[in-house]
Amino acid sequence: MTQRIEYFRDEIPDEGYYYPVRLNDTYGLLIAASFPNNKTRHPTNSIAQLKNQIEAKLKDSSGKIQTGNLGQTWLVLAELANNKNPEEIAKQCCEKLNLGFDWEKDLQGQGKLLGGTIFELRQYGITMSKNMDFSPLVTPPTIEQIQKNNHLIISLYPNEQTAKKAAEFNFDLLRLLCYLHKIFWAYAQSRYLKELLKKSAIEIQQYIQEIQKYQNPSLNLKPLKEILVNSQTTLSNIMSG
Structure with missing residues (x-):
C-alpha cells in the first residue's frame, strides 16, 4: 500500500478504507466500512451488508477469510435514531452481525463516552487438546489452535456530531486493542508452556528412574545410551518452548 490510508475502489454505494500500521513489533490493520453520509437512516439488519463487505476484503486468493494472528475486534459505531x-x-446489531455471540452470556459490561453508550462482548477460552503433541519435531500450534478469542464493541451515540467525534478515536483504539490482544496471546502462550513443562517433568522423572537402574558398570550400557539420547530430545523441547 502506497498510502497511509487506502480507500476502497469498488463501484458500490458504501464507503470504506484500509489503514495498515506498525505498532512496535506488531502489524495492525483497521478496515472500515460505512454507508454514504447522506442523512439516510438504515435499519439494524443492514449492518450485515457492511460486515460482508469487510469480509470480502479479507479473503485471500482461495476465498478464505484471513484473521489476525494475535486477535481481532469488530467495532460498530452508529448514531441512534x-x-x-x-x-x-445493540442487541439487534449483535444478532444481525451473526458472529456467534450470546448477548446474555458474553456481555462484559457497558460504559459511557461522549454521551454515547458502549457495549463490550467477548468470548475467550483456552482450547488446547489434552492429546497435544509437544515433540520438537512437530510444528508448535498457532494462536488460533490454543485459544478462542472473539471480541465485539458496539458504540451508539445520540447525534451525528458525537458519533463523528468518537470515530476520531478509531486509530488510537487500534493501538489499545492491539495491546489487549497481546495480553491474551501472552496468557495463552503461558498456558501452553505450562503444559509443556508438566509433560517434560514427567518424562525427566522417568529418565532418572531408568538411569538409576544402570549404575552397575558391568551392565550393558547400550540401553543407557538410548535413554540419554531420548532425554536430550526432551531438553531440546523445553529450550525451544
Whole structure:
C-alpha cells in the first residue's frame, strides 16, 4: 500500500478504507466500512451488508477469510435514531452481525463516552487438546489452535456530531486493542508452556528412574545410551518452548 490510508475502489454505494500500521513489533490493520453520509437512516439488519463487505476484503486468493494472528475486534459505531433504546439497538446489531455471540452470556459490561453508550462482548477460552503433541519435531500450534478469542464493541451515540467525534478515536483504539490482544496471546502462550513443562517433568522423572537402574558398570550400557539420547530430545523441547 502506497498510502497511509487506502480507500476502497469498488463501484458500490458504501464507503470504506484500509489503514495498515506498525505498532512496535506488531502489524495492525483497521478496515472500515460505512454507508454514504447522506442523512439516510438504515435499519439494524443492514449492518450485515457492511460486515460482508469487510469480509470480502479479507479473503485471500482461495476465498478464505484471513484473521489476525494475535486477535481481532469488530467495532460498530452508529448514531441512534430519536428516542431509541441503546441496549435494544445493540442487541439487534449483535444478532444481525451473526458472529456467534450470546448477548446474555458474553456481555462484559457497558460504559459511557461522549454521551454515547458502549457495549463490550467477548468470548475467550483456552482450547488446547489434552492429546497435544509437544515433540520438537512437530510444528508448535498457532494462536488460533490454543485459544478462542472473539471480541465485539458496539458504540451508539445520540447525534451525528458525537458519533463523528468518537470515530476520531478509531486509530488510537487500534493501538489499545492491539495491546489487549497481546495480553491474551501472552496468557495463552503461558498456558501452553505450562503444559509443556508438566509433560517434560514427567518424562525427566522417568529418565532418572531408568538411569538409576544402570549404575552397575558391568551392565550393558547400550540401553543407557538410548535413554540419554531420548532425554536430550526432551531438553531440546523445553529450550525451544
